[in-house]
Amino acid sequence: VDPHLEPASEVELQEVARIPGITLGSHSWSHPDLRALGSSRLEQELRESLAWLRERFQAVIPWISYPYGAYSIAVEDAARRAGYRAGVRIDGGGLARDRRPTFSLPRLNVPAGLSRSGFVLRTAGLFCR
Numbered sequence: 001v002d003p004h005l006e007p008a009s010e011v012e013l014q015e016v017a018r019i020p021g022i023t024l025g026s027h028s029w030s031h032p033d034l035r036a037l038g039s040s041r042l043e044q045e046l047r048e049s050l051a052w053l054r055e056r057f058q059a060v061i062p063w064i065s066y067p068y069g070a071y072s073i074a075v076e077d078a079a080r081r082a083g084y085r086a087g088v089r090i091d092g093g094g095l096a097r098d099r100r101p102t103f104s105l106p107r108l109n110v111p112a113g114l115s116r117s118g119f120v121l122r123t124a125g126l127f128c129r
Contacts, residue, residue, distance in 0.1 A: 010056065018055045025063040026050045033068055034075045042075065047081035063088065065107065076103035106111070 069090030087103040
């Protein structure tokens with residue numbers, strides 16, 4: 001795997017977490033498609049990740065960024081039971097009407113190397129992919 005694709009180390013997260021205004025949120029424990037898991041494994045994925053963050057960092061928000069943007073009503077319910085207050089998806093657009101808004105918030109993909117103009121276009125809703 002190219003170094004820029006590897007996850008951050010705990011030391012790197014410690015450094016970033018010291019920057020004022022930076023908060024850390026969960027992305028699950030092992031990055032599976034949460035929709036494909038049984039209820040016991042789903043709860044474990046959600047709880048372990050949040051607990052690990054809280055044990056090591058002060059600036060942790062109880063939000064889940066769903067791996068691959070994959071979410072469902074069952075995943076949203078499990079996230080709420082695991083102690084999360086919100087969840088973000090990656091499919092862009094507005095709030096999903098068939099979901100609970102705080103557990104299906106849209107997020108923007110900001111790829112590495114995106115120009116300032118590209119960032120402005122994405123945040124303005126003019127370019128979503």
